[in-house]
Amino acid sequence: MCGIVGYIGNTPAGDILLKGLRRLEYRGYDSAGVAVKDSDNIAIEKKKGRIDNLDLESIITGNVGIGHTRWATHGKPSDENSHPFFDCSESLAIVHNGIIDNFVALKDELEKAGHNFSSQTDSEVIAHLVEEYYQGDLMDAVTKTVSKLEGSYAIVVMHRDHDALIFSRNQSPLVIGIGTEENLVASDVPALLDHTNEVKYLQDGDIGRITTEDVKIWNDKGLEVERETKVIKWSVEDAEKGGYEHYMLKEIHEQPKAIHDSFLGRLVEFNEVDFSKYDIDLINIISCGTSYHAGLVGKYIIEEITGIQCMLDLASEYRYSSSTEKYPFTIFISQSGETADTIGAAKEAKRRGCKTLAITNVLDSSLTREVDEVIYTQAGPEIGVAATKTFTTQLIVLYLIAIQLGLRKGKILIEQAETYRNELRRLPRRVEVLLNDVDAIQDISERVLADAGDIFFVGRNINYPVALEGALKLKEIAYIHAAGYPAGELKHGPFALLTNKTPVIAICIKDHTFEKMLGNIGEIAARESPIICVCQEEMELEKLCDEIVVIPEISPLFSPVLINVVLQLFAYYTAYNLGRSIDKPRNLAKSVTVE
Numbered sequence: 088m089c090g091i092v093g094y095i096g097n098t099p100a101g102d103i104l105l106k107g108l109r110r111l112e113y114r115g116y117d118s119a120g121v122a123v124k125d126s127d128n129i130a131i132e133k134k135k136g137r138i139d140n141l142d143l144e145s146i147i148t149g150n151v152g153i154g155h156t157r158w159a160t161h162g163k164p165s166d167e168n169s170h171p172f173f174d175c176s177e178s179l180a181i182v183h184n185g186i187i188d189n190f191v192a193l194k195d196e197l198e199k200a201g202h203n204f205s206s207q208t209d210s211e212v213i214a215h216l217v218e219e220y221y222q223g224d225l226m227d228a229v230t231k232t233v234s235k236l237e238g239s240y241a242i243v244v245m246h247r248d249h250d251a252l253i254f255s256r257n258q259s260p261l262v263i264g265i266g267t268e269e270n271l272v273a274s275d276v277p278a279l280l281d282h283t284n285e286v287k288y289l290q291d292g293d294i295g296r297i298t299t300e301d302v303k304i305w306n307d308k309g310l311e312v313e314r315e316t317k318v319i320k321w322s323v324e325d326a327e328k329g330g331y332e333h334y335m336l337k338e339i340h341e342q343p344k345a346i347h348d349s350f351l352g353r354l355v356e357f358n359e360v361d362f363s364k365y366d367i368d369l370i371n372i373i374s375c376g377t378s379y380h381a382g383l384v385g386k387y388i389i390e391e392i393t394g395i396q397c398m399l400d401l402a403s404e405y406r407y408s409s410s411t412e413k414y415p416f417t418i419f420i421s422q423s424g425e426t427a428d429t430i431g432a433a434k435e436a437k438r439r440g441c442k443t444l445a446i447t448n449v450l451d452s453s454l455t456r457e458v459d460e461v462i463y464t465q466a467g468p469e470i471g472v473a474a475t476k477t478f479t480t481q482l483i484v485l486y487l488i489a490i491q492l493g494l495r496k497g498k499i500l501i502e503q504a505e506t507y508r509n510e511l512r513r514l515p516r517r518v519e520v521l522l523n524d525v526d527a528i529q530d531i532s533e534r535v536l537a538d539a540g541d542i543f544f545v546g547r548n549i550n551y552p553v554a555l556e557g558a559l560k561l562k563e564i565a566y567i568h569a570a571g572y573p574a575g576e577l578k579h580g581p582f583a584l585l586t587n588k589t590p591v592i593a594i595c596i597k598d599h600t601f602e603k604m605l606g607n608i609g610e611i612a613a614r615e616s617p618i619i620c621v622c623q624e625e626m627e628l629e630k631l632c633d634e635i636v637v638i639p640e641i642s643p644l645f646s647p648v649l650i651n652v653v654l655q656l657f658a659y660y661t662a663y664n665l666g667r668s669i670d671k672p673r674n675l676a677k678s679v680t681v682e
Contacts, residue, residue, distance in 0.1 A: 090278070253296050270299070395496065
């Protein structure tokens with residue numbers, strides 16, 4: 088969601104802040120603003136809408152500043168609700184990500200004390216609290232302020248009398264960039280990479296200060312701590328479009344490499360988690376959105392390879408569900424590792440006594456500090472809001488986990504494990520084959536899908552969740568109503584919606600459900616709905632379907648990877664033909680860091 092950038096150094100801050108904010112556009116936003124300090128005062132420029140709306144010529148030249156992209160929670164998108172916020176005397180400015188749960192009570196207290204508010208946001212109370220506590224020591228004022236806050240926050244504060252930025256975080260991501268005679272703070276690494284690849288990830292409760300010369304951090308007990316400096320191995324260029332028109336298309340085409348990177352060094356010896364420490368006879372996978380769909384595929388993978396029963400929960404529901412006497416081994420999946428509902432669910436699982444594992448793409452993200460074990464996907468940076476390669480690499484990790492557990496449980500032998508590993512080795516090349524021949528997908532997207540008002544996706548068994556993910560992608564970026572169903576469920580209600588103007592994308596793989604799937608497709612054809620079949624070979628299907636997209640031959644267990652690439656491309660080219668904002672779809676954010 089919202090993005091923060093802060094800079095202090097020897098270079099004019101304005102352009103650095105704008106460039107950093109643009110690196111964070113993928114998080115989603117509806118307004119933007121910057122505050123810059125010179126030797127005497129602070130100037131703020133903020134506007135509803137895109138970053139390009141900001142007029143930096145009206146901003147003073149200074150070497151200290153903070154910037155923000157806002158995704159509205161409290162208060163509608165508007166100039167006055169945009170960040171940064173001043174205090175009453177315009178002596179200090181703040182930016183904030185997160186939600187302050189007790190802001191109504193705090194605002195009431197502050198207004199009674201004489202403070203005047205200029206917005207409807209929860210964030211503005213932070214500026215006035217710091218003003219209330221400020222007696223010349225900015226760090227002390229911020230420390231007292233955060234002690235009053237309930238909820239989630241990442242905060243950066245600047246004051247006209249101090250050549251420093253003060254920061255704090257709780258349940259919202261914040262990372263420090265270590266430069267040469269300059270230091271930075273941001274919500275995410277891409278905003279820092281033009282200046283440094285050395286970063287420190289902050290932990291909940293951390294509060295600190297950056298100056299031109301140094302970084303100081305104190306934990307929630309008031310003790311000065313040294314957070315480990317990490318070296319980021321990917322560059323700014325890795326996060327650029329690389330000649331593709333959109334980040335999403337680039338990231339779809341990066342999937343062969345992402346798949347390879349995610350199993351590299353892990354196929355024969357997958358030692359990142361010692362599963363022998365755990366008595367695993369029941370697994371629960373908890374996640375949100377696309378990661379939930381990956382978990383659904385994972386259920387089929389795990390149960391097929393290991394024989395271990397696997398359950399699924401949406402993170403937002405699990406947190407408020409009733410506890411049971413069972414303590415399943417619980418796997419949390421989150422692209423960013425900052426999804427608020429998933430982090431909350433991990434805390435709840437720990438409270439219930441479950442052993443926990445996180446699958447995420449982001450080093451040292453908040454989720455990783457709430458679990459017993461962590462496995463990182465190796466997708467690299469993903470800028471497009473709609474998840475593509477991160478979903479695929481989540482599946483790769485789930486295959487690796489299942490193979491390891493299957494061997495440990497004695498459900499599979501070494502020979503069967505090697506067969507599965509060979510299927511994984513073949514995946515990058517098979518995805519490349521798909522990506523090198525997209526003419527049919529482009530044609531169908533333009534001719535059939537772009538004019539549709541409603542689209543159904545159907546599949547069976549392991550490809551039912553792939554149908555859900557395909558429908559989600561189309562909704563996210565093409566803004567077309569789409570729904571995914573198990574194919575056998577259409578007759579239990581959804582058939583009422585089928586017309587000759589309702590395309591159905593049917594996933595039909597040569598597995599134990601194949602004959603039943605043929606019957607389902609025949610039922611759809613009888614309702615005269617246009618049928619687009621994604622399959623391994625045409626055979627009987629060309630008589631039933633209007634359009635066919637053939638994927639390379641592969642074991643049914645591994646077919647979701649290839650089929651999902653096809654559905655990603657359908658979504659992309661449909662959105663492209665409709666002129667949608669593909670990388671930054673309306674109302675959506677890359678990381679949902681609030682509940």
